[in-house]
Amino acid sequence: MNIVGIDVGYSNLKVAYGRNETPSPKTILRPAGAAPEDRFGSRLDGKDSEEFLRVVVNGKKFIAGVSPDRAQMWSRSLHAEYSSSESYQALFKAGLLLAGMEQIDMLVTGLPVLQYLDEQRKKSLINYMTGIHEILPGKIVDIKKVKVVSQPIGGFLDFISRSNEDIEDASILVIDPGFFSVDWVVISNDEIHKHSSGTSLTASSVLLEEASALISKDHGTGISAEMLENAIRQNKTTIMVLGQRIEIAPYLRIARKSIGPVITEEIQKSLRNENKMVDIVVMVGGGATFFMEAVKEAFPRLKILLTQDAVFSNCRGFWMLGAASE
Incomplete structure (x- = not known):
């Protein structure tokens, strides 16, 4: 087929x-x-x-x-x-x-x-x-x-096909940070726990808008989130602003510190519906690296895993x- x-x-x-x-x-x-x-x-x-x-x-x-x-x-x-x-x-x-x-x-x-x-x-x-x-x-x-x-769910199926991690009897939180939304599901005993799963609109687009605003504040001119998005997609480390090259990473770092905790707070609230704490967190999707640090800080006792070639x-x-x- x-x-x-x-x-x-x-x-x-x-x-x-x-x-x-x-x-x-x-x-x-x-x-x-x-x-x-x-x-x-x-x-x-x-x-x-x-x-x-x-x-x-x-x-x-x-x-x-x-x-x-x-x-x-x-x-x-x-x-x-x-x-x-x-x-x-x-x-x-x-x-x-x-x-x-x-x-x-x-x-x-x-x-x-x-x-x-x-x-x-x-x-x-x-x-x-x-x-x-x-x-x-x-x-x-x-x-x-x-x-x-x-x-x-797609990211989770990809993860289990590529990982030797012991997930039998484990309760797994799968987080998929996208451009428009951050989605998460809790999976246990091959079942999705709907009441502990959800969507946040504080996603990669919001993070890039925050970084864009920080750059504009420092350099006195507007830089669109799309320009940043395109630079990151092309693995560029700098962007041209008023004829000068500026480093992107410092602004993304500050934006992550601001936006990341907002998302993890929403996820943690949804997990109150669970009878037991999740055992493993799996990060999937193209925006996974943007929010990895915030997730590690929110779940310091848990193993945080990232799928290979997460964008796919x-x-x-x-x-x-x-x-x-x-």
Whole structure:
């Protein structure tokens, strides 16, 4: 069977794809910027930008899979209705394009925890993704079956497939820091404890906005959170401000100290519903390193584990769930 695990994030598009009989999927990472074609500038040499992924959404030509700050006069989707937006649909189709399959037997994706608990939202997403999709004129992808899970579950499945950690009888807190939200679930005896799981909107986007404000305060000019996001994505350590290079790390460090405890306080409050304290904390997702220090400080007696290549952890787990399905 052709299996696709797709994580259409607010910052990155992650795709894991391959046949179910293969031991592991191929993975692709692209920025989660998407907007109508006419919102993008042209190259100086007049050639088409190689990184542009062109798709059609509701009859309109879109470009997807690029840094969000590339689009002009287009508002980025940072809200709970993201999964029904045209930008999301463009990124979803871009993911199908990257997977290169004309027929997908099982596609698995995720939603933030609180959105996943909304049955109508979940059904709407399944209905949208199932069936025939026109990616471009003459290019069709047929998706036979779709499964939607809560976002951190993908990361947890990826973790247990790659770890030799003894988790039998353990109560595990899985934390998935994303760009729009930080999601967490408690898993014990192969069951999700819904009342101890949740979503916080104090996420990576808020941390970057705080760092951006600190830079602006020190240097007297505005620096967008998207500029910081793009620099970090490219593993840059500095950013240009008024013609001078400034180090990013000190501002991120201060922002983490400010924002991190807000998130861990929300998580700790939700854990009051548990009969016993969790045994292990597993960090998954692309923003895991941003909040690792805060989580360690909040749970000093617990083992804090980070998945390998954490940015791909959810989509790899989605793929594994799909590959295990009949």
